[in-house]
């Protein structure tokens with residue numbers, strides 16, 4: 001790197017005005033030569049500075065172009081297996097487990113270590129090293145420091161809220177009570193019931209109440225996202241939780257990895273099996289009174305492999321049913337809390353009319369009613385808007401609207 005050149009001193013000469021003319025002329029000539037010298041030096045420096053500026057500009061342009069390429073092209077996730085000399089590394093690609101000898105871009109060369117998760121481009125050159133956060137997201141984990149759902153946002157399932165608080169919140173908030181009594185809290189809690197009934201909300205609300213990090217992963221992602229990576233993802237999930245204790249791990253659609261063992265021995269089944277074994281071994285090695293709690297959810301209780309329900313695993317089962325009439329009224333009130341609803345809205349009647357609606361369906365109903373008000377150029381939502389919304393939802397394919405219909409969960 002070139003250092004900035006020093007600026008030459010300003011030439012200075014005292015010329016005695018009483019000197020004879022020829023001596024004064026000589027002195028002035030000397031001064032003039034000094035000035036020309038300095039001028040030459042400054043011009044040279046200016047030229048160098050301009051050169052440097054051009055080189056920097058080119059560098060910036062190049063980095064900007066690289067940046068654009070990085071942003072616009074898809075990158076693939078891989079794990080570094082080995083780092084060799086000359087900036088060469090062996091990476092294993094997620095998805096197909098292919099091992100590739102590749103190069104590291106000089107920008108990240110000194111940051112790459114075996115075990116790192118990296119993003120590679122189409123020609124497998126390593127572009128970036130993923131930090132824990134990006135890595136987790138790339139693996140479809142959803143991490144929320146403090147979810148914004150409170151118990152007051154959940155309607156119609158008070159008993160389930162109570163049970164979850166007892167099984168998950170209390171062991172985190174007052175572990176000493178379990179110690180005093182001499183029992184271990186439930187290892188894992190399994191919430192089961194039709195879709196859209198508030199299972200995820202329940203898990204988020206406990207995390208909110210206990211200031212725990214909420215880490216969510218869908219079982220389907222564990223087995224579908226990167227074939228052959230399921231058990232590693234489970235390990236990462238628990239690792240992430242250990243780094244962020246207190247934490248609540250929420251595995252949605254647990255049935256995707258814990259289905260009843262099928263007779264067929266396809267590689268897909270073996271993969272699912274390995275993922276489940278990893279989950280069980282993580283849970284078995286768990287500190288029962290520790291600061292990580294695990295909640296799983298399923299709509300397909302009937303399909304679950306009973307091995308995951310043994311003591312020490314998901315040993316507290318909580319059914320989260322569709323809301324009853326009063327529950328629906330409560331949920332309607334929750335979802336219209338921030339809406340400008342007119343006094344003529346009859347929640348009791350709407351609750352009567354929404355038999356078999358899940359909480360999620362009721363949320364859609366409220367949003368749809370709001371849309372009708374907007375369409376009619378009103379800023380107040382009236383009862384008639386809810387009725388129109390009901391009609392619209394009923395008209396749409398009823399199996400889509402009433403999401404619980406047709407689901408077998410026990």
Ligand SMILES: Nc1ncnc2c1ncn2[C@@H]1O[C@H](COP(=O)(O)OP(=O)(O)OP(=O)(O)O)[C@@H](O)[C@H]1O
Nearest residue numbers: 153154155195196197198199200201331359360363
């Ligand atoms: N009991 C409820 N009280 C209030 N809102 C609810 C309730 N149940 C569901 N909802 C609404 O429906 C949305 C979806 O609910 P949630 O994701 O918790 O359902 P889920 O049971 O986990 O569904 P799935 O099984 O499909 O994952 C919530 O964001 C909320 O707006």
